[in-house]
Amino acid sequence: MNLNNSRKILKRVIPFVKFRNIFFLITLVYILAGGILLSTIGLNLGIDFQSGSRVEVSAEEPLTEEQVRSDFEAVEADLEPDDITLGGDNNTIASARFIGELSQEEIAAVQTYFEEEYGSVPNTGTVSPQVGQELAQNAFISVLIASLGLIIYITIRFQFLYGVASIIALLHDAFFIIGFFSLMQVEVNVPFIAAVLTIVGYSINDTIVTFDRIRENMPPAEEIGSFEDLAEVVDVSLNQTLTRSINTVLTVVFAAAALFIFGGEGIRSFSLALLVGLVAGTYSSIFLAAQLWVIWNWKKIKRDREKAPAEEEPES
Amino acid sequence: MVKKSRIVYFFLIIFALAALMIPTSEKIVNGIDLGLDLQGGFEVLYEVEPQEEGQEITDETLQNTVAALTQRVNILGVSEPNITIEGDNRIRVQLAGVEDQQAARELLSTEADLSIRDVDDNERLSGSDIRENSASVNFDDANNPIVTVSLKDGDQFGEVTENIINEYSPPNNRLVIWLDYEEGDSYEEEATKEDPKFISAPAVSEPLYTQDIQIEGDFSVEEAENLADILNSGSLPVELEEVYSNSVGASLGEQAMDKAIFATFIGVGLIFLFMLVFYRFTGFIAVLTLSTYIYFVLAVFNFIQGVLTLPGIAALVLGVGMAVDANIITYERIKEEIKYGRSILSAYRSGARRSLGTIIDANVTTLIAAGVLFYFGTSSVQGFALMLIVSILVSFITAVLGTRLLLGLWVNSRIFNKKPKVFGVKERDIHEP
Numbered sequence: 001m002n003l004n005n006s007r008k009i010l011k012r013v014i015p016f017v018k019f020r021n022i023f024f025l026i027t028l029v030y031i032l033a034g035g036i037l038l039s040t041i042g043l044n045l046g047i048d049f050q051s052g053s054r055v056e057v058s059a060e061e062p063l064t065e066e067q068v069r070s071d072f073e074a075v076e077a078d079l080e081p082d083d084i085t086l087g088g089d090n091n092t093i094a095s096a097r098f099i100g101e102l103s104q105e106e107i108a109a110v111q112t113y114f115e116e117e118y119g120s121v122p123n124t125g126t127v128s129p130q131v132g133q134e135l136a137q138n139a140f141i142s143v144l145i146a147s148l149g150l151i152i153y154i155t156i157r158f159q160f161l162y163g164v165a166s167i168i169a170l171l172h173d174a175f176f177i178i179g180f181f182s183l184m185q186v187e188v189n190v191p192f193i194a195a196v197l198t199i200v201g202y203s204i205n206d207t208i209v210t211f212d213r214i215r216e217n218m219p220p221a222e223e224i225g226s227f228e229d230l231a232e233v234v235d236v237s238l239n240q241t242l243t244r245s246i247n248t249v250l251t252v253v254f255a256a257a258a259l260f261i262f263g264g265e266g267i268r269s270f271s272l273a274l275l276v277g278l279v280a281g282t283y284s285s286i287f288l289a290a291q292l293w294v295i296w297n298w299k300k301i302k303r304d305r306e307k308a309p310a311e312e313e314p315e316s
Numbered sequence: 317m318v319k320k321s322r323i324v325y326f327f328l329i330i331f332a333l334a335a336l337m338i339p340t341s342e343k344i345v346n347g348i349d350l351g352l353d354l355q356g357g358f359e360v361l362y363e364v365e366p367q368e369e370g371q372e373i374t375d376e377t378l379q380n381t382v383a384a385l386t387q388r389v390n391i392l393g394v395s396e397p398n399i400t401i402e403g404d405n406r407i408r409v410q411l412a413g414v415e416d417q418q419a420a421r422e423l424l425s426t427e428a429d430l431s432i433r434d435v436d437d438n439e440r441l442s443g444s445d446i447r448e449n450s451a452s453v454n455f456d457d458a459n460n461p462i463v464t465v466s467l468k469d470g471d472q473f474g475e476v477t478e479n480i481i482n483e484y485s486p487p488n489n490r491l492v493i494w495l496d497y498e499e500g501d502s503y504e505e506e507a508t509k510e511d512p513k514f515i516s517a518p519a520v521s522e523p524l525y526t527q528d529i530q531i532e533g534d535f536s537v538e539e540a541e542n543l544a545d546i547l548n549s550g551s552l553p554v555e556l557e558e559v560y561s562n563s564v565g566a567s568l569g570e571q572a573m574d575k576a577i578f579a580t581f582i583g584v585g586l587i588f589l590f591m592l593v594f595y596r597f598t599g600f601i602a603v604l605t606l607s608t609y610i611y612f613v614l615a616v617f618n619f620i621q622g623v624l625t626l627p628g629i630a631a632l633v634l635g636v637g638m639a640v641d642a643n644i645i646t647y648e649r650i651k652e653e654i655k656y657g658r659s660i661l662s663a664y665r666s667g668a669r670r671s672l673g674t675i676i677d678a679n680v681t682t683l684i685a686a687g688v689l690f691y692f693g694t695s696s697v698q699g700f701a702l703m704l705i706v707s708i709l710v711s712f713i714t715a716v717l718g719t720r721l722l723l724g725l726w727v728n729s730r731i732f733n734k735k736p737k738v739f740g741v742k743e744r745d746i747h748e749p
Binding site: 008009056058093130134135138139141142143145146149150153154157166190191193194195197198200201202204205208209212213216240241243244247248250251252254255256257258259261262263264266267270274278 | 353418559560575576578579580582583584586587590591594626627630631633634636637638640641644645648652655656670673674677678679680681682684685686687688689692693694695696697700701704745747
């Protein structure tokens with residue numbers, strides 16, 4: 001497709017590339033902020049990622065979460081379970097989990113209290129964070145291996161630089177959501193991992209669609225005379241795909257927002273991660289991946305030219 | 317000239333799809349197995365440890381353990397248990413919909429090693445002396461349930477009882493029946509407890525030359541049946557150490573599920589509304605193909621007996637996003653071509669062709685990511701990846717091929733010729749070629 005022809009049907013061309021340094025600065029600032037947040041206050045890790053204690057209470061009558069909560073409060077004021085699940089016939093068993101291990105005295109106090117109150121000594125045990133940690137580690141390693149596979153595919157179908165820029169956008173999105181959760185101190189549990197994986201999937205999909213248009217619009221390298229020419233190709237491509245980028249992210253945001261608002265307390269942090277991460281996925285395609293590519297590709301074109309003159313063009 | 321036949325085909329296809337989807341959708345939705353996090357139940361991760369020193373944990377021992385566990389889960393009557401081997405020495409058991417978690421846990425981890433000992437804890441008869449599959453439930457004179465097992469050798473029990481009578485005088489002339497006796501357990505200690513660890517300790521007053529042993533134990537009928545079933549299903553070849561367990565209350569899961577379903581309906585409704593408003597008639601085609609997409613994803617997932625979990629729903633949301641995206645990419649491309657001043661027919665053809673490459677690349681990259689996650693991932697990560705793979709494949713068929721088929725029928729009927737509004741393009745945005 002002829003670029004001039006393409007320009008014609010665009011009402012305006014937003015010059016994204018012109019402002020690339022501003023985007024880099026913004027990105028750098030929050031990446032640094034995220035790094036600082038993560039290394040100082042860190043993540044608010046939920047029970048899945050921390051060792052703790054579990055107390056299993058069984059009663060004759062059905063239990064409710066509030067009741068169990070107030071029972072623990074009655075034992076000791078600051079004894080607050082981080083998670084309570086009910087089970088058994090008619091919810092007669094409650095399993096309360098605490099982050100951090102309970103002391104011997106606390107366990108003794110809990111046991112006496114519940115024995116008096118419900119007639120049976122609760123089971124106590126320790127919870128190991130091993131499973132949650134292993135899952136997070138597994139997800140992390142799998143994403144890294146997937147990134148390698150993606151670079152290989154994109155290099156074959158596109159070009160190496162597209163691949164590297166896509167993976168940087170992907171890692172950016174995953175990091176962004178982790179940093180956001182550190183900032184908001186929202187509790188991180190196992191479903192959060194699923195949300196991050198979703199964002200990774202969306203991010204790569206979105207970046208590829210944008211890059212596909214740049215590739216299509218790219219004239220042969222010898223027609224690119226200056227950085228401005230290259231920037232023009234990228235700007236026109238980004239503007240052409242802009243309606244698509246916005247509309248697609250809107251539809252997935254509708255789905256994530258509906259889960260966030262109506263999906264209930266249980267999946268709130270999960271849907272919040274989706275909501276924020278999907279927007280980050282679109283942001284990174286336009287403002288990070290495409291901008292990195294424009295700079296790297298210009299360097300590559302210049303480098304190739306410096307090598308080339310030896311072979312041809314004595315006139316200039 | 318409008319070719320009406322194409323439009324007739326369109327409606328025939330729609331009616332055929334509706335006739336397929338409407339009556340079967342309820343069955344498909346109800347047939348999907350919900351995971352622990354959505355349905356409630358519990359999950360235990362066991363570390364497999366050798367029963368005796370020197371025993372090696374091989375793949376075969378793990379397989380045998382899983383087989384024995386599966387049989388025990390069947391005793392519980394749980395449908396679709398999920399028992400998987402992880403690493404070299406771990407077994408994860410996921411039981412959705414289990415009511416009595418404590419009983420289930422005991423049933424799973426027991427080694428089912430029956431032994432009969434004297435009051436000094438010396439073994440007189442062991443599990444290997446019992447005939448396989450011989451345990452059954454009977455009732456004694458007072459109509460209390462008892463469990464009966466048969467010995468391989470009919471004389472053995474007589475000898476044991478005779479020895480007990482000769483060696484011990486009342487009240488120590490007892491046979492102590494243990495399940496999972498461990499080194500260090502002692503009758504003397506347990507006998508004083510309200511709820512002793514051994515099953516029962518009947519006194520013998522005369523030698524019993526019989527092949528059948530009756531075990532009394534103050535059982536309920538259910539407990540007796542469970543014990544008989546465990547004994548019949550065989551002992552575990554290894555010792556299971558509980559590493560982790562997580563319980564989710566069923567009612568909690570159910571509430572969470574209702575809300576998530578409601579939210580999904582709202583989300584999908586909003587997407588449909590958006591597509592209709594923004595893309596007009598083509599948006600309507602998108603609504604049709606997206607509905608088909610959701611139906612077939614669930615149908616395929618049901619068919620491969622996938623277990624739907626929260627990460628699975630996340631993948632489904634991503635799949636919906638990608639299916640919508642495929643539609644949007646196609647429609648935007650067609651709109652662009654119309655703006656270049658092409659006829660509707662040629663704009664449709666080149667738009668559909670040019671967008672196809674983009675969609676394929678986007679889908680293949682995501683598919684590669686999902687494939688790697690499925691191959692290297694465990695539990696939740698794998699569940700997510702499986703659903704994502706199904707979603708991408710189905711979305712490719714419905715949102716790419718389906719959309720082209722349905723929209724193609726209308727465009728090729730020429731009914732839209734010179735009607736760019738149908739695609740959401742304003743006349744004044746169109747440039748002459």
